[in-house]
Amino acid sequence: MNRQASTTYRKTIIAIHVAVWLVVFLAPLTFFNRGDRFEAEKLVPMISYPLAMMAVFYTMYLHITPRYFFAQDRRRFWILTVALVVTVGVLLHLWMNFTHGLFPKTAEMMHHIPPEHHIRMDVWMILRNISSMAVATAIATMSIITMRWQKAETARQEAELARQKAETARADAELKNLRNQINPHFLLNTLNNIYALTAFDPTRAQEAIMQLSGMLRHVLYDNQQEFVKLQDEVAFIHSYVNLMKMRTPKTCRINVEVDIPEPCNKLVAPLIFISLIENAFKHGIAASGESFISISIKADTEGIECNVENSNHPKLQTDRSGHGIGLQQVQKRLELSYGNRFSWEKGTKENDSIYFSKIMIYDT
Structure with missing residues (x-):
């Protein structure tokens, strides 16, 4: 891939990333009703979840997948991926519990939940977070696999085109060489005939x-x-x-x-x-x-x-x-x-x- 095409390709990838994350960050706004205020207790989870997914995505995209998945170190790849997903899922839940205590309304709502429901709610929230992070890891891995496949396919097509051009050039040169060889070969036989005629x-x-x-x-x-x-x-x-x-x-x-x-x-x-x-x-x-x-x-x-x-x-x-x-x-x-x-x-x-x-x- 030439420099201009490579630059255009990188700009396109960056534009796609920016567009996708804008959609992810702005998607929660669709659940706001007209007249709702942007209160802190609503903004914190709206920002925390996308930031956590972004952290997981780029950790996979820039480090774990390129370094271990394509290096055929699949065992370490899966260990690090599972550890990343579980860790971020648990930390995100702890962070959300911590922020709930900072806002009076949320803290009061959590206080009225029966204690026996807290454990089930914690487990369910952690599993939900892990599922969301797993989706982010899958998208990151599939994205980089697709990119590498496209690059490999583009390189293969360019190599095939170069090979075809080289074969065409070689065939043209060989054909031209053969045509040039015909001239002396033809003249040799014809002059031999004329030489024989001069004798009689x-x-x-x-x-x-x-x-x-x-x-x-x-x-x-x-x-x-x-x-x-x-x-x-x-x-x-x-x-x-x-x-x-x-x-x-x-x-x-x-x-x-x-x-x-x-x-x-x-x-x-x-x-x-x-x-x-x-x-x-x-x-x-x-x-x-x-x-x-x-x-x-x-x-x-x-x-x-x-x-x-x-x-x-x-x-x-x-x-x-x-x-x-x-x-x-x-x-x-x-x-x-x-x-x-x-x-x-x-x-x-x-x-x-x-x-x-x-x-x-x-x-x-």
Whole structure:
């Protein structure tokens, strides 16, 4: 709790205490009839009882309950509480008997009471005083328990809020770090492709560099945003596939299907699908013979679906290009961007001849 809130809280507690005790002290006035005079014999008990209750209340509130109840010394707490209640109850009765003797009217009334009734009256008055003091102790103990519970609950809520803010900040930093890692990872693979083109077709390599320069805007600028338009991401994927086709043998069939509504207002995390497509080109092209790569992107009211399938031609262990970090980043980015509002199925089928990777995003 900050200083301003703590000061406001203390002022509120003080105001509540003042208001409650004003009510306690002024409550006996309701029993006065119109025209009654404030005589001393009436004022003394009217003041003595609230003062006794106040003494018991603050003894419990400021000392006994905080020191013994919350220190788990319950035995001493109950001993002191009972002793306080009984002592104040008896002393209050003795005080009232003493004051009765100071005022002629009251003394005369007490003198006419039969002696055999005095003992019963004394016992009854002491029990009444003890009951009143017990109520004061109960209120004091419950008040401080409630206050401590409220403070603990406020501290817990503030700690929970701080933890959530810290987790959000950490997730944002991790997501930003992952997005920054995509740029060099993507450029590394793309430049490797262009380098391969320069060896046998410089003209096509130049065209590839021109296409790459157009794609860099999406990578360097749009990638810094949390979400981008789905159409922009699809356009980027088309450019990437066209770039990859320049070095792909004609024996590899490449098919891209896009089915999104027009106009489309759906957003997607930038470059979230590109690693799947990179992986398809890495493992889906055979050194000889036919192969295929199929890319399908769909969007509807349920969400966005990206389904990539390719003929399965795993690279040898000696091939360390890409180091497999792309798919690891996809998993982390999906978790950070969408939480549990996505599904990702991947694996092989048809006797391991086809590899598939399907991402379904439900929160768009």
